[in-house]
Amino acid sequence: MIAIHKKTVVIMVGLPARGKSFFASKLMQYLAWLGYRARTFNAGKYRREMLGAESSRSEFFDPANREFREERERIAKLCFRDCLAWLFAEGDIAIYDATNVTQARREYLTGECKRHGYDHVFIESVCDDPVLFSRIVAEKVAYSPDYVGTDEQIAREDFLQRVTHYEGICEPISDDCSYIRIRNFGDHVIKHFLSENDFFNELFSYLKNIRGGKKDVYLSRHGETKFNQEDRIGGDAALTENGKEMARSLAAYFENKDIAIMTSDKMRTKETASFFTQRLEAYAVLDEIRSGVCDSMTYAEIARQYPDIEKARKKDKFNFQYPDGESYHDLIWRVRTAIWEIEAQRRDVLVIGHRAVNRCIYSYFIPTPAVEIPYIDMPLKTVIRIRSHDHPRCTAEVIAV
Template sequence: MVGLPARGKTYISKKLTRYLNWIGVPTKVFNLGQYRREVQSYKSFEFFRPDNEEAMQIRKACASNALKDVVIYFSKEHGQVAVFDATNTTRERRVSIVSFAKEKGYKVFFVESICDDPDIIAQNIADVKVSSPDYLNCDKEEALADFLKRIECYKQTYVPLDDEKDRRLSYIKIFNVGSRYLVNCVQDHIQSRIVYYLMNIHVTPRSIYLSRHGESNMNLLGRIGGDSGLSPRGHKYATALGTFIKSQHIKDLKVWTSHMKRTIQTAEHLGIPYEQWKALNEIDAGVCEEMTYEEIQDNHPEEFALRDQDKYRYRYPKGESYEDLVHRLEPVIMELERQENVLVVCHQAVMRCLLAYLLDKTADELPYLKCPLHTALKLTPVAYGCKVEHVFLNIEAVNTHRERPGVSFTKHVHLLQAQYKIIKCIIDSANLTLTPFQYASVASDVVWHSVKVAQHVVNQTFSQAILTLGCRINDHT
């Protein structure tokens, strides 16, 4: 990164890192301010004076430590992109970075944020700078005055990237948060994707609404995929969603759906023109389309087990993986970044992928994000992330969420053990006379069957579980 303080460098760093990690390029931010705070607590702007020799040595040492950590990240942690989040405002500093990269065999791409709009600068300072760790327990007015003096210190030595002198460097210059761009000497596909992404983002206040379609007939049957229409409760939700959206009084709202009946039928109740995206279609389950999870386990036990081992990368035979879905959704993310207020009516797997991007979730977390039916999410971008509001529209629906294996196993074993205690009370109250051998046989069989039920029938209701385990007791008595 290159630029004066309060020009959005950290915002760009975090957003770019989130995007690259989401598309599968391991990326990490190395923020120089954090390294500085580890060695010396902040006192005042005097630390950033160009004639403060002692402070300059500390800052150089911090930069050196950060670059050493970059080497570790690439060599030991399998990283591919390191974002060096610092001002890097002098040509001397940038030359040292290029020399370091050349020695290690790395490529360098500079992202310079230039801003001379006083309103944008003032907003950025108010949003994040006066509340930074440097100004904890400090009066806001005093913090503002000190930070403005810090900027003046940097201005004394700031040398922007130059079209002529730096013509051999790879870089993008961003003027006033995207009003104009200058791109130079892009070297590879990663740099191309970075440029394309940075040219699509903006900071205009807006809200992104995400909702799954209303409950479908396939949902009622516990079947995945397919292209069924809405259930009666699904139609009720679609009407309720339309009422909710109207109550929000959203300016120039865009509505996107998939090509599937259930999202289109949901959007038709909104009374707003909608755009259909094939990229928003639900994950393709291949040979498992329109099956229940129990049928998949019975008919394709190996596939069922493989998916539980790595749900993000597992690909259904003749279908897709979550990883495939992320790549399919990349154009949607780009357009989502370009737009202002948008409502996306989509599907469970698709919504998980979009949420993982917006909330900076890992590939491991992504397939298990909870996206219940009949709940709208309102996401409002803030300084370095998104504020999330969950709005349940009071229309009941089936639960299509499947817990992470291991978590659900433990949860249901505990539940069924509690149910076994209830069954024991039933046996005792019925005055059944069992020999110690019979009682031990019943107990072991019920506990064993509890584990089996927990493994294979995780969506069983309480009453069904009682009935199932009760049958095991009847077999013995």
């Protein structure tokens, strides 16, 4: 886990309907999965809770209206104050999700971060692709709490007027601060850091791979091996005849589908993928959790030879680390680079992996408390389909093959 030397505020920047909240939610999901204490503070949510539905209308965002302008600024600062207070009390990373399009606002936020001794980085989301912008507006009108119960055409016209108001006051980010700029959902991503910062580079490595749009991610274990029959862990066993039949059934399910196939570097996953006609890519980071001194043993053998290991593992399965091996927490950090690869794909993805690895991937897309991750059911002869959408929320279904 990359240490953060100071508590950090991630400050979103961008006009409405440019993907700020999408990236804020994705980043929050990623950081929590990695084990950081992270939380998002959304200024729009504060506005709705404090002022109600009337504050959603475009006239509230007219910069020429002094009363509304001061009210927006008051709410934004209140939201940011709560953000800093939470960070002081218990957090590692706070994400401040607001437009923040003026230089004056950004200077205020920078000053507050410095006054509290916190690191900060701006993440700007830009969208100048008219087709993509139109799609985001449609999503906004359909799903935003601002327009619940409002006629779609009326909502669209009102929202576009809000965008126009913000365009009139928008100012570019200057190079006297650290920032990441994302253009058109990952078509072009740049970073500008005032000093070397490992954590900021981690954010950049993740965000540059995020794409919008709908995509299915499939998780499947390899076919059966002799180790599966004997309940042994680790190793690099080949498929049994039954395992080869499982692989053929899996390949038949995905026949003629345009899909990216990712496997581990272990023989059993690559042998399973060999029955597919599609091209595969093998990744060592997808290898099963390293069981160290217990590799190739059965759980019964571990209980007899290493009773202290068995006891420690049962007490805290997520944080337990095999001697000379890994814990689930270690595994998540190893697997995270595979998540970057999955997110970067613009087509569906099939991961032919291992039980613990697939649990970790599943828990990224379907947020799961850490203590529950080692108990996610990942049987053989099963595919889990995770459906991602234009918004960060995903759904999952189990398919028998």
